[in-house]
Amino acid sequence: MSESPVLLNKHEVERLLTYDDLIPRLESVMGKFSKRDSSEIIQPVRSVVPIQQHSGFLGVMPAYLTAEGILCTKMVAFYQRAEGSSLPSTQATVLLFHPEHGNVTAIMDGEAITAKRTAAVSAISAKLFKPALSEVLCILGSGQQARSHYDVFTKLFKFKEVRLWSRRKEMAQRFVNDLQDPVTVCSSVKEAVIGADVIVTATGASQPILFGEWVKPGAHIAAVGACRPDWRELDDVLMREAVVYVDSREGATAESGDIILSGAEVFAELGEVINGSFPAQHEKTTVFKSLGMGIQDAVSAKLVLEKWNSEY
Numbered sequence: 483m484s485e486s487p488v489l490l491n492k493h494e495v496e497r498l499l500t501y502d503d504l505i506p507r508l509e510s511v512m513g514k515f516s517k518r519d520s521s522e523i524i525q526p527v528r529s530v531v532p533i534q535q536h537s538g539f540l541g542v543m544p545a546y547l548t549a550e551g552i553l554c555t556k557m558v559a560f561y562q563r564a565e566g567s568s569l570p571s572t573q574a575t576v577l578l579f580h581p582e583h584g585n586v587t588a589i590m591d592g593e594a595i596t597a598k599r600t601a602a603v604s605a606i607s608a609k610l611f612k613p614a615l616s617e618v619l620c621i622l623g624s625g626q627q628a629r630s631h632y633d634v635f636t637k638l639f640k641f642k643e644v645r646l647w648s649r650r651k652e653m654a655q656r657f658v659n660d661l662q663d664p665v666t667v668c669s670s671v672k673e674a675v676i677g678a679d680v681i682v683t684a685t686g687a688s689q690p691i692l693f694g695e696w697v698k699p700g701a702h703i704a705a706v707g708a709c710r711p712d713w714r715e716l717d718d719v720l721m722r723e724a725v726v727y728v729d730s731r732e733g734a735t736a737e738s739g740d741i742i743l744s745g746a747e748v749f750a751e752l753g754e755v756i757n758g759s760f761p762a763q764h765e766k767t768t769v770f771k772s773l774g775m776g777i778q779d780a781v782s783a784k785l786v787l788e789k790w791n792s793e794y
């Protein structure tokens with residue numbers, strides 16, 4: 483009989499998963515992924531089941547990292563919530579398996595993993611692609627991803643000003659009231675992004691909210707929302723004028739409305755830049771289009787379990 487799996491709730495996962503540990507593991511696994519060596523990493527594009535009656539989707543995200551012995555899957559339910567809804571738009575659970583025996587070794591909350599690993603990957607993109615002089619950070623959205631992006635971007639980089647826009651101003655105000663440092667709440671996307679050096683889009687929008695004509699030449703955009711083939715956050719002008727990087731070419735081609743509908747060309751994967759096979763064109767306007775990957779959840783979950791094991 484195999485042992486019962488370790489069960490870790492959101493509070494525990496949040497406590498155990500730190501950006502300092504996570505960032506190097508994500509850089510390493512994304513570099514490996516971009517080498518496309520199937521004896522090292524197997525990660526199919528996410529399977530997504532639409533839940534049409536409720537404007538939602540269930541995604542299943544398996545991954546196997548052979549050398550590290552990590553066999554994992556995340557199950558993530560994500561919804562388009564009506565304005566004013568208090569329900570979370572993204573909920574997830576992560577399972578780790580014993581690769582040899584097939585039993586489940588850990589079941590853990592996936593919300594904290596999703597929030598932190600997505601923000602950490604965006605921060606890696608900003609490290610590579612943001613302009614040399616980056617003084618103004620702008621975040622669009624005030625939900626879970628907006629918060630994790632605020633946390634890691636202000637931890638890693640020094641900005642003179644941070645701006646926030648949310649479609650409901652009171653939510654932006656609530657976000658800001660929780661923080662120690664000053665953040666400017668803006669009344670429109672245009673006001674928030676004009677002159678910004680780094681822009682994070684982390685909204686549930688399905689139509690463009692960020693327009694190329696407002697974006698400062700040379701700025702870096704980490705685009706985290708719009709994870710369906712018919713959803714948009716960025717307009718055609720921005721998509722076509724920027725140098726576009728993605729987490730996975732296959733994921734982007736299957737799932738990103740911003741890429742599919744604009745016809746924008748993907749220049750490189752983040753992992754290809756980490757590996758040195760493509761340059762980081764930080765002097766140009768750059769978009770990092772993030773869709774999220776099972777390997778990112780897998781290394782995060784392994785890290786959480788290692789930390790937990792070291793404590794008990």
Ligand SMILES: NC(=O)c1ccc[n+]([C@@H]2O[C@H](COP(=O)([O-])OP(=O)(O)OC[C@H]3O[C@@H](n4cnc5c(N)ncnc54)[C@H](O)[C@@H]3O)[C@@H](O)[C@H]2O)c1
Pocket residue numbers: 560570571572596600623624625626627628648649650653684685686687688691705706707708709772773774775
């Ligand atoms: N790339 C990834 O790996 C990844 C991971 C998790 C979530 N996501 C996506 O990121 C986005 C944000 O996720 P979250 O967990 O922070 O959600 P959340 O529900 O916590 O926050 C969503 C934010 O978007 C705003 N919003 C919703 N609809 C909008 C619209 N039509 N126009 C403008 N703003 C709108 C809400 O007001 C809120 O501020 C979602 O699209 C989600 O699917 C991507």
Ligand SMILES: O=C(O)[C@@H]1CCCCN1
Pocket residue numbers: 541558560572596709773774775
């Ligand atoms: O990679 C993820 O976890 C997310 C979940 C929500 C939709 C987009 N991708």
